[in-house]
Amino acid sequence: MAVLALVSVNWLSRVTGRGAGTVAGGRVGLRVCPDLLEQLSRRREIICVSGTNGKTTTTALICAGWGVKVATNATGANMPAGHVAALATTRATRVALEVDEAWLPEVIRRCSPRVVVLLNLSRDQLDRASEVRVLADKWRAALSRTTTLIVANVNDPLVVFAAETASRVRWCDVPTTWLGDAQSCPHCTRPLSPEGSTWHCLCGFTRPVAATTRLDGEGLVVDGAPVGLTVSLLGDFNRANAAMAITALREVGVAAQEAAARMTTVTSVAGRFSLRSYRGQVVRTLLAKNPAGFSALLDVIPPSPGEVWVAINARIADGRDPSWLYDVPFERLRGHRVRCFGDRKLDLATRLDYAGVEWRLDDGEIEVIDETLYLLANYTAFADVMEESTPC
Amino acid sequence: MLRIALLYPELLGTYGDGGNALVLAERARRRGIDVRSITVSMADPLVAADIYLLGGGEDGPQRQACDLLAAGSLASRVADGAAVLAVCAGLQILGVRFAVAGDDAYDGLGLVEATTVRGSRRSVGDIAVDVSGRTMVGFENHGGRTKLARGVAPLGAVQRGQGNDGVNDGFRAPRLWATYAHGPVLALNPWLADEILSEAVGEELEPLASVADVLYEERLGSVMARRVG
Numbered sequence: 001m002a003v004l005a006l007v008s009v010n011w012l013s014r015v016t017g018r019g020a021g022t023v024a025g026g027r028v029g030l031r032v033c034p035d036l037l038e039q040l041s042r043r044r045e046i047i048c049v050s051g052t053n054g055k056t057t058t059t060a061l062i063c064a065g066w067g068v069k070v071a072t073n074a075t076g077a078n079m080p081a082g083h084v085a086a087l088a089t090t091r092a093t094r095v096a097l098e099v100d101e102a103w104l105p106e107v108i109r110r111c112s113p114r115v116v117v118l119l120n121l122s123r124d125q126l127d128r129a130s131e132v133r134v135l136a137d138k139w140r141a142a143l144s145r146t147t148t149l150i151v152a153n154v155n156d157p158l159v160v161f162a163a164e165t166a167s168r169v170r171w172c173d174v175p176t177t178w179l180g181d182a183q184s185c186p187h188c189t190r191p192l193s194p195e196g197s198t199w200h201c202l203c204g205f206t207r208p209v210a211a212t213t214r215l216d217g218e219g220l221v222v223d224g225a226p227v228g229l230t231v232s233l234l235g236d237f238n239r240a241n242a243a244m245a246i247t248a249l250r251e252v253g254v255a256a257q258e259a260a261a262r263m264t265t266v267t268s269v270a271g272r273f274s275l276r277s278y279r280g281q282v283v284r285t286l287l288a289k290n291p292a293g294f295s296a297l298l299d300v301i302p303p304s305p306g307e308v309w310v311a312i313n314a315r316i317a318d319g320r321d322p323s324w325l326y327d328v329p330f331e332r333l334r335g336h337r338v339r340c341f342g343d344r345k346l347d348l349a350t351r352l353d354y355a356g357v358e359w360r361l362d363d364g365e366i367e368v369i370d371e372t373l374y375l376l377a378n379y380t381a382f383a384d385v386m387e388e389s390t391p392c
Numbered sequence: 393m394l395r396i397a398l399l400y401p402e403l404l405g406t407y408g409d410g411g412n413a414l415v416l417a418e419r420a421r422r423r424g425i426d427v428r429s430i431t432v433s434m435a436d437p438l439v440a441a442d443i444y445l446l447g448g449g450e451d452g453p454q455r456q457a458c459d460l461l462a463a464g465s466l467a468s469r470v471a472d473g474a475a476v477l478a479v480c481a482g483l484q485i486l487g488v489r490f491a492v493a494g495d496d497a498y499d500g501l502g503l504v505e506a507t508t509v510r511g512s513r514r515s516v517g518d519i520a521v522d523v524s525g526r527t528m529v530g531f532e533n534h535g536g537r538t539k540l541a542r543g544v545a546p547l548g549a550v551q552r553g554q555g556n557d558g559v560n561d562g563f564r565a566p567r568l569w570a571t572y573a574h575g576p577v578l579a580l581n582p583w584l585a586d587e588i589l590s591e592a593v594g595e596e597l598e599p600l601a602s603v604a605d606v607l608y609e610e611r612l613g614s615v616m617a618r619r620v621g
Contacts, residue, residue, distance in 0.1 A: 131450045183433075184402050189456040191433070191434040320531070321531040321533065321575070323411070323576055324407065324408050324575075325408060326410055326414065327408045346610050347607060350602075353604065
């Protein structure tokens with residue numbers, strides 16, 4: 001009955017053009033049957049993916065790597081309403097769910113997943129989400145009560161803090177660049193001293209040594225065995241996402257090398273990393289919503305000179321406060337010319353101006369360049385770009 | 393040589409607060425002033441500087457920063473003539489007491505007779521404050537309610553948002569500015585940056601036109617329009 005209501009509302013939502021048809025029905029379904037998520041999760045093999053950055057991509061990599069039909073919340077509806085909507089419409093028994101960081105404890109309790117992947121944790125949309133250490137505390141409390149396997153990034157101190165009390169953890173030593181929220185110890189707030197590739201605090205909090213997955217310049221090693229990894233998506237952070245996806249899939253019986261091979265077919269995820277024609281210009285679209293995400297993406301932009309396009313909004317889904325622009329190391333774009341787009345292009349231009357980066361405001365007049373430009377956009381700005389562009 | 397010290401960004405830097413140091417340094421440099429930007433980390437001594445900047449932070453880091461500032465005698469640096477801009481948690485630290493998780497009355501530095509208690513709900517959104525006839529715009533996100541003792545001047549009257557108590561925002565004392573407008577408030581209000589710089593260098597500054605002025609006008613229009621609407 002609840003599933004019928006859910007599916008009907010989602011169909012209505014889609015045909016009336018009011019939405020993508022995932023969340024509204026999920027809400028109705030949960031209203032009719034509050035334990036719908038528990039019911040739909042039964043007898044299913046579920047992998048949950050959470051973290052500030054890389055959730056959607058890692059979930060897509062897990063789906064591709066599994067090699068069977070996988071149910072997933074592919075539209076990014078990553079709260080319980082989206083989860084029930086994803087599960088109600090399929091009989092697939094394998095499931096990969098992207099989970100909002102704040103909802104993770106509840107989703108673990110209700111879905112009893114086989115595996116939870118914790119990618120990273122840093123500041124994001126602070127006007128509507130919890131401060132990052134509050135989130136880490138909530139994760140820690142939830143994870144200490146579960147026997148689910150946790151696949152956790154050992155280089156992110158806040159993730160280690162969250163996962164260190166879990167009964168089963170596979171630590172993944174993967175490249176992690178932005179640690180602006182993990183300079184002080186999550187236990188005692190004293191400084192975390194880096195020491196080579198590890199870190200520790202006077203209180204005893206330290207980086208676990210027993211990583212079973214390691215990804216570095218030499219390649220990927222999982223449980224002592226090298227795994228050939230060719231990731232079609234840009235950036236070291238996507239190689240890290242793939243390494244963690246492969247580790248998660250091992251728990252459900254997928255061989256690492258086979259999973260890795262299947263993942264190479266993923267070339268873009270929900271428009272991210274894809275080539276589009278935007279206002280006549282060929283651009284590669286990159287989604288970056290917060291300092292850590294932006295920092296990782298600035299690394300993949302080729303050295304100057306050249307033009308880079310950046311679009312910034314501050315609508316509700318973005319967080320209404322673009323203060324975080326000052327946590328992004330835009331100084332790295334010195335030598336580039338940046339064209340500023342979006343509702344908050346003046347905030348961006350001011351940030352770039354103080355960073356010593358050449359900028360111009362988008363004035364609607366584009367001289368098309370015969371090369372592919374990088375276009376970085378935050379959440380709703382990215383959605384606007386996708387709507388106003390075509391694949392190429 | 394103008395020394396601008398950003399204090400403990402790893403503790404007090406939740407919302408791009410480092411932007412204030414960048415803005416002050418750049419606006420001074422563009423006027424030909426010799427600037428030294430200093431980042432003071434937890435392990436460093438509290439070095440001498442002409443302007444100190446305190447940002448926002450979560451409860452644990454706020455307490456830790458307060459202890460470091462007490463040990464490093466920020467108070468005596470201020471007594472010696474240094475200027476301070478403190479936002480959000482930084483504002484609370486400068487007062488006599490503030491509330492954090494686990495302690496409703498943690499001792500602040502006591503530079504100003506201001507006491508912060510926990511409010512019934514968080515104040516999140518745009519804020520506009522009348523600072524001596526000019527409107528300062530910004531964004532606030534805090535759960536504190538700050539009470540100023542008699543004789544302590546607020547930074548200004550709240551035109552939109554909550555500030556200390558829905559009436560006033562922050563406080564103002566000689567060479568000391570404090571506001572709940574968090575993060576890079578000086579990026580949004582270039583005139584306020586120049587007011588602080590001018591006082592720190594002890595002279596009037598040449599006007600400095602930049603896109604920041606356009607941003608200020610745009611934010612001012614947006615924030616005040618919504619107040620009426």
